Amino acid sequence: MKEKLPLYWIIFYTLILVGCDNNLIEVEDNDIVFMIRSNTLDLSKANFFIKNKETDLITFYAVKDSFGVNYYKDKEGVIKKVVLTPNTYKDDLLQFQTDASKPAFLDSMLLKNVDCNEFLSILPDIFERDQKSRTSGLDIKQHDSLNQIKIIPFLEKCGIPSPQKTSFKGMLAIFLTIQHSDKEIISYYYPMFECATMERKMSKSILAFMQDRLMVHNNKDQIYGTQKAAIGKFEILNKENVNKRRAEMGMKPIKLDNL
Structure with missing residues (x-):
């Protein structure tokens, strides 16, 4: 004993x-x-x-x-x-990021040809292509893929520029390109956008949109209620606390009756 x-x-x-x-x-x-x-x-x-x-x-x-x-x-x-x-959902988000791989179309030869001085000049066209494909009945997936191929090499080599160097539409073009990608790409580049918000290059609200999109893509409840389904609805985690979480991200409240 x-x-x-x-x-x-x-x-x-x-x-x-x-x-x-x-x-x-x-x-x-x-x-x-x-x-x-x-x-x-x-x-x-x-x-x-x-x-x-x-x-x-x-x-x-x-x-x-x-x-x-x-x-x-x-x-x-x-x-x-x-x-x-x-x-918790935070652990899910971390798991998505650690499981993600770098986009397959990237290679060292492609990055060698990237000139960071050209990054800002392509952003207006990227933004217009993203929005036009969603309002004109064009092939959204094809246009999104083209934007990813254009922007991601710049992100890899140059990072996210400061808002002082580009326009609001330019920063939005960078965000929308990743946001409208598949879950693998969103997961892989999420840490870069999180750093950008910590450096005050972007608002915290963009992380709410990215987190919700990742959760929905992985068949889990969204956190901030930013994602709308074409048919039905995407459920929200602990719906009664959603506006408290939105406030923490600098977002306006939403009506719980509409959720």
């Missing part, structure tokens, strides 16, 4: 763990995406925990089929703690 660990030792180890936790910083999602895509995520020195929203320990069986992961690093950037939690 095994002896039980004395209470004072349990308290001692608990205090040590709490003290260690205070020195750890949660890793940002964008950093996790980069590490996973570049195959540099090192968990060899991490301890694993399973916790629920109230941070109480729960059994592995409660989360084994659907869980989120939070990573914590020390001041040297070494990941020391991994916490598994019940899955």
Whole structure:
């Protein structure tokens, strides 16, 4: 029969763990995406925990089929703690991003021919093509694909320009090109747009549209109610809180009766 660990030792180890936790910083999602895509995520020195929203320990069986992961690093950037939690829509979005691959039509030769000085000049035509295909009965998918082939090499090599260097339509052309792509492309470039909002190049509302589109494309409930279905409707996650989430993204409220 095994002896039980004395209470004072349990308290001692608990205090040590709490003290260690205070020195750890949660890793940002964008950093996790980069590490996973570049195959540099090192968990060899991490301890694993399973916790629920109230941070109480729960059994592995409660989360084994659907869980989120939070990573914590020390001041040297070494990941020391991994916490598994019940899955949320934020975990779904992170999973979409880490699963996505770079567009197949991109190659190194194509990027070598990209001149960043020409980026801004193509944006007006991109915007007009996007809008015209949706109002004139043209082949929307064909025009969207053409816009992607035009813009994505510039995004890869030059990134998203500052709004001071282009017009509102120019910035909208960049967003709409990715927004009107398939879920793989939206997922792959979402981190770039998230960084653009953090740098105040774009408003946070564009992330709401991108998140909703990703959720709908992956057969999940949308979050902010931005996506309209041609037939029927796309369900909204926790509909009673949708306007609170919209306010956090700088968006106007919508009438719940219409949802």
